[in-house]
Amino acid sequence: MTLNMRDMIIETASELFMKQGYLATSTRQIAKKLNITQPALYFHFKNKEELYTEVLSTFTHEIGVNLNALMAQETSFYQKLYSMGDYLQRSHVVNFSMMMHDISNELSEETQFTIFIIWKKNYFDPFDTYFIQLEKWLRPELSALAASRHFLRNLSAYIMEDQNYQMMSDLDLGTMVDIFLRGIVKPEYLSQIY
Amino acid sequence: MTLNMRDMIIETASELFMKQGYLATSTRQIAKKLNITQPALYFHFKNKEELYTEVLSTFTHEIGVNLNALMAQETSFYQKLYSMGDYLQRSHVVNFSMMMHDISNELSEETQFTIFIIWKKNYFDPFDTYFIQLEKWLRPELSALAASRHFLRNLSAYIMEDQNYQMMSDLDLGTMVDIFLRGIVKPEYLSQIY
């Protein structure tokens, strides 16, 4: 498919914003990668914030489409969480948490509100739907929504480039999902943990 | 205790860097909060990067001291993880993951290396030590170090200001620790998750 310039800008800007964050990405850098001049961007977008907003909603919409497709597949509990997590890990070139920070700190209140609505629809709803289906499998003190939110939050820690020096462990999503489902403690010691 | 100007700069800069990140914090802003002029900072520190580095090592050293103190207390497995997590959540004014990103992206390679050594000593070692003590409680396929790294990574997702609109759940550390220890699935369904 051929992309018009507006879409190409969004695509390129998306890569850079996701990798580097909002502040560290300049409009000049985006333009340079596209072999256009920096003012040319302003024909397509009112300003940097509008471009970032368009990037976020395009990106997030794609996430939602793909998460829903994955959710529709017939797989085990483990496999489902793994494949959805794996997809998110691959699609976010880098740091989920930095993206949240940028949204909260660099965008206007109105834009934030819009973004958070889109966000909920595309990230939260697929997971919520899945956990609600499986609510009877969960320990009774956990609601489906609590489990869903905790999974996504936990997952967010695995959506970041594992930088030099292996500060954190390798990005071992399988272990994370396994611990999320079964915990770390041997069954025979469970009574002693509190 | 009275602080000299150098320490006061570190303290103020620490708040701002942790809250806003490296790029979003300007030397002018730091100076203004201290009622000194921006060039005065350069008497105490070679440049912004050196100031940030000093902030990080001071901050991290304090973390290590306090984590080790908490680790020495006699409490249950759950209580121990909760109190160490709770301490980290309180001490980091905001976004752990953004801080990692700043380290990897805004500092020189040499500085990064230094910081990561200090980091390991103060964040990782306390948790590693604790998990090694309790290794026999862990499911046999999990090593103490794997459990330790996964806990810290998971925890990092709870060390971020929960911004407007409750994107993620409330910062429910207790639920996180509980899931980490016991998992989300009812024992009778465990055989069906794979």
Place this chain on the structure above:
DNA sequence: GTCTATAATAGGATAGAC
């Protein structure tokens, strides 16, 4: 639709007086 030129602002950093 994209260009050149340029405005307006803000950033980190240095020189030199006191």
Place this chain on the structure above:
DNA sequence: GTCTATCCTATTATAGAC
């Protein structure tokens, strides 16, 4: 040690030609 003055660079954004 801290100040004023200032440099240099980089940023977002606009004006107007083509």
